[in-house]
Amino acid sequence: MSEDKLQSAVVRYIQLKYPKVKYCSSIAGAYISSPAQRRKIVRNGYVRGKNDLDIYEARGGYFALMLELKQKAYPTQAQKDWIAAMNERGYCAIITRGIDETIDVIDEYLSKESTRVV
Numbered sequence: 001m002s003e004d005k006l007q008s009a010v011v012r013y014i015q016l017k018y019p020k021v022k023y024c025s026s027i028a029g030a031y032i033s034s035p036a037q038r039r040k041i042v043r044n045g046y047v048r049g050k051n052d053l054d055i056y057e058a059r060g061g062y063f064a065l066m067l068e069l070k071q072k073a074y075p076t077q078a079q080k081d082w083i084a085a086m087n088e089r090g091y092c093a094i095i096t097r098g099i100d101e102t103i104d105v106i107d108e109y110l111s112k113e114s115t116r117v118v
Helices: 003-017 035-043 077-088 097-111
Strands: 021-025 054-055 065-070 092-097
Touching: 003 021, 003 054, 003 065, 003 097, 021 035, 054 097, 065 077, 077 092, 092 097
Parallel strands: 065 092
Antiparallel strands: 021 054, 054 065
16 A cells, blocks of 8 residues: 555545544645745745644644654654654654554544643
8 A cells, every 4th residue: 555545544534433523634745746846835834744644633631643654665854853843842743654553543542531721
């Protein structure tokens, strides 16, 4: 399974099992075919290393779950740096490998108590 198909499968899983959950994917970098397009998305806020999928549910003391999805490839240094920076800012940011691990992480995260901000 390619990372593209992995991400599609994960999004479909969320839609079916957690229909009220708010999420957003970051796919801009994957579809760049020219230097002009790259300049345009950078001007519009694209950041190298941004993780693949965010789940905007505050659970378990965190404010959101941020996932970098991998199938066979390894994360780049920029991706590792982004994940570390998000963890430092109070998010639960994780690099997952494959559909089973990703679903396990999502289910575990969403089963936690809601984070309360006082």
